[in-house]
Amino acid sequence: xxxxxxxxxxxxxxxxxxxxxxxxxxxxxxxxxxxxxxxxxxxxxxxxxxxxxxxxxxxxxxxxxxxxxxxxxxxxxxxxxxxxxxxxxxxxxxxxxxxxxxxxxxxxxxxxxxxxxxxxxxxxxxxxxxxxxxxxxxxxxxxxxxxxxxxxxxxxxxxxxxxxxxxxxxxx
Amino acid sequence: xxxxxxxxxxxxxxxxxxxxxxxxxxxxxxxxxxxxxxxxxxxxxxxxxxxxxxxxxxxxxxxxxxxxxxxxxxxxxxxxxxxxxxxxxxxxxxxxxxxxxxxxxxxxxxxxxxxxxxxxxxxxxxxxxxxxxxxxxxxxxxxxxxxxxxxxxxxxxxxxxxxxxxxxxxxxxxxxxxxxxxxxxxxxxxxxxxxxxxxxxxxxxxxxxxxxxxxxxxxxxxxxxxxxxxxxxxxxxxxxxxxxxxxxxxxxxxxxxxxxxxxxxxxxxxxxxxxxxxxxxxxxxxxxxxxxxxxxxxxxxxxxxxxxxxxxxxxxxxxxxxxxxxxxxxxxxxxxxxxxxxxxxxxxxxxxxxxxxxxxxxxxxxxxxxxxxxxxxxxxxxxxxxxxxxxxxxxxxxxxxxxxxxxxxxxxxxxxxxxxxxxxxxxxxxxxxxxxxxxxxxxxxxxxxxxxxxxxxxxxxxxxxxxxxxxxxxx
Numbered sequence: 226x227x228x229x230x231x232x233x234x235x236x237x238x239x240x241x242x243x244x245x246x247x248x249x250x251x252x253x254x255x256x257x258x259x260x261x262x263x264x265x266x267x268x269x270x271x272x273x274x275x276x277x278x279x280x281x282x283x284x285x286x287x288x289x290x291x292x293x294x295x296x297x298x299x300x301x302x303x304x305x306x307x308x309x310x311x312x313x314x315x316x317x318x319x320x321x322x323x324x325x326x327x328x329x330x331x332x333x334x335x336x337x338x339x340x341x342x343x344x345x346x347x348x349x350x351x352x353x354x355x356x357x358x359x360x361x362x363x364x365x366x367x368x369x370x371x372x373x374x375x376x377x378x379x380x381x382x383x384x385x386x387x388x389x390x391x392x393x394x395x396x397x
Numbered sequence: 398x399x400x401x402x403x404x405x406x407x408x409x410x411x412x413x414x415x416x417x418x419x420x421x422x423x424x425x426x427x428x429x430x431x432x433x434x435x436x437x438x439x440x441x442x443x444x445x446x447x448x449x450x451x452x453x454x455x456x457x458x459x460x461x462x463x464x465x466x467x468x469x470x471x472x473x474x475x476x477x478x479x480x481x482x483x484x485x486x487x488x489x490x491x492x493x494x495x496x497x498x499x500x501x502x503x504x505x506x507x508x509x510x511x512x513x514x515x516x517x518x519x520x521x522x523x524x525x526x527x528x529x530x531x532x533x534x535x536x537x538x539x540x541x542x543x544x545x546x547x548x549x550x551x552x553x554x555x556x557x558x559x560x561x562x563x564x565x566x567x568x569x570x571x572x573x574x575x576x577x578x579x580x581x582x583x584x585x586x587x588x589x590x591x592x593x594x595x596x597x598x599x600x601x602x603x604x605x606x607x608x609x610x611x612x613x614x615x616x617x618x619x620x621x622x623x624x625x626x627x628x629x630x631x632x633x634x635x636x637x638x639x640x641x642x643x644x645x646x647x648x649x650x651x652x653x654x655x656x657x658x659x660x661x662x663x664x665x666x667x668x669x670x671x672x673x674x675x676x677x678x679x680x681x682x683x684x685x686x687x688x689x690x691x692x693x694x695x696x697x698x699x700x701x702x703x704x705x706x707x708x709x710x711x712x713x714x715x716x717x718x719x720x721x722x723x724x725x726x727x728x729x730x731x732x733x734x735x736x737x738x739x740x741x742x743x744x745x746x747x748x749x750x751x752x753x754x755x756x757x758x759x760x761x762x763x764x765x766x767x768x769x770x771x772x773x774x775x776x777x778x779x780x781x782x783x784x785x786x787x788x789x790x791x792x793x794x795x796x797x798x799x800x801x802x803x804x805x806x807x808x809x810x811x812x813x814x815x816x817x818x819x820x821x822x823x824x825x826x827x828x829x830x831x832x833x834x835x836x837x838x839x840x841x842x843x844x845x846x847x848x849x850x851x852x853x854x855x856x857x858x859x860x861x862x863x864x865x866x867x868x869x870x871x872x
Contacts, residue, residue, distance in 0.1 A: 258452065258529060259455060259526075261528055265664040268530075295414055295418065300444050303441045303443070303445070304527075304536075306529070306534050306565075306583070308426055309425065309440060313418050314419065317411070317418065318415070364603050366604060
């Protein structure tokens with residue numbers, strides 16, 4: 226369960242096929258837009274964020290992580306009516322952080338993934354909150370209990386998502 | 398230099414990407430503040446184009462499978478339900494008969510006073526196929542767009558109440574429209590409380606609730622009161638149901654915090670109606686009952702010519718005679734109050750300045766019949782749009798100007814309500830003639846008694862862009 230410190234040489238790096246790289250993020254964005262209409266509780270989940278973390282930790286390449294996060298975030302922004310870049314910036318930071326941490330730590334086990342997802346969910350929300358308040362002047366309320374609860378919920382769902390991603394990733 | 402870049406390459410790229418996005422964000426925010434409508438960005442078109450076909454397909458599958466299940470398999474209790482529904486129909490028929498009389502009466506009164514009404518002339522049914530997936534952006538996507546006649550700023554409603562307005566519908570997105578829900582924090586709806594007639598602006602909050610703003614803290618707003626559209630925003634026709642007041646508390650800056658529960662369930666929307674056309678026309682009595690209150694009054698009252706030369710003269714004569722008479726209570730249908738009671742809503746134009754219950758901040762198109770039972774019913778009825786009828790002609794009584802009538806007018810409406818029950822056969826003037834429309838022509842005004850322009854303390858009424866600023870009230 227513990228997060229294991231691993232040397233760079235011991236870390237396994239994975240890649241994803243082109244169809245998986247394209248369709249998994251699109252499917253996540255699609256489900257994120259569609260499911261809350263049918264199941265309102267689903268708004269607490271952030272599937273694109275989970276996919277970003279999953280890709281970033283598997284690839285362990287900060288550049289790939291930040292670009293993947295940025296693109297997914299921008300696509301997510303495009304479906305809202307807010308300026309494009311809010312999710313883009315937040316997911317860029319998360320993608321970079323998750324892949325950088327993936328190099329340093331062994332994040333293959335479920336416990337590490339669970340904790341990392343909570344951490345990056347909170348980071349994502351803080352970055353989003355900051356940008357939305359400072360740059361876009363949106364009125365937002367911050368609630369630690371809500372964020373922690375959402376983080377735990379996302380981390381739980383994340384375990385399932387990461388297990389699915391493990392099936393499609395390929396060792397380099 | 399090269400080694401520095403190589404060493405901190407990842408960090409430099411991260412900073413560069415973040416900087417580019419922040420710059421892009423700042424440009425968008427600036428443009429959004431400078432311009433009313435920004436063009437749709439290509440990335441939005443791509444995202445919508447990528448996601449909505451899947452959503453449409455999934456919605457179709459869900460609807461079809463649900464339809465098969467409900468229409469062919471899940472028919473338990475249909476017989477009992479059918480019996481109950483038949484009983485309900487009987488009761489509703491009785492209610493309908495009463496309400497038809499009230500509605501006819503309201504129409505006649507509005508015609509008598511020369512009001513204009515807004516009708517929801519055309520609606521388009523659309524299915525909700527997607528959302529933004531974000532709590533901070535409460536938008537939905539519909540399967541009808543620019544190519545289906547949907548345009549930006551059209552009202553979106555359900556049979557329960559209003560939903561939002563069309564935010565984006567352009568050629569690029571074709572058959573898809575983006576709708577901003579009323580619970581989004583960037584939305585605003587001109588609203589009015591049904592009974593107290595207090596006006597405010599309805600806004601969404603970041604938590605997803607909606608609140609009525611700009612209602613002074615010294616006003617009394619009871620929990621449970623209905624909130625309707627005021628028509629002041631120029632998007633939603635007046636009188637559509639918004640929701641119910643659920644909580645009232647003192648806010649900052651001398652205003653009340655009024656929380657409203659939307660009548661339409663915004664989190665479970667499936668089908669909606671887009672109001673694609675709103676007609677505005679002079680109120681006329683129903684075709685089935687071609688009798689105008691003025692005609693009835695002219696026949697019933699001695700000394701009034703049966704067929705005056707002009708509508709203005711006729712109205713003037715009618716109201717003049719009515720000032721000397723009390724309402725015929727015997728002729729008033731049981732349970733029907735005469736409209737336009739002489740009270741705060743209809744003060745005496747000849748007396749001192751009327752005391753308005755509350756100065757409406759954004760009133761457009763308030764009417765003298767506001768506050769009257771018939772008007773309330775008529776307004777509420779406007780929101781009863783059947784979701785099944787794509788082309789609806791639901792009447793939405795929209796008085797032109799908030800009028801404070803002379804006493805004669807007020808009494809006359811009471812008489813008119815009684816007359817409506819009798820409905821004597823009176824020949825209808827030819828369509829299009831001044832008499833048929835009830836509006837005074839210039840020539841007619843010369844012959845008729847000089848009209849008194851009654852403009853009550855409603856400054857915004859004159860700002861109505863689609864309705865006449867003043868209405869003449871012959872005395």
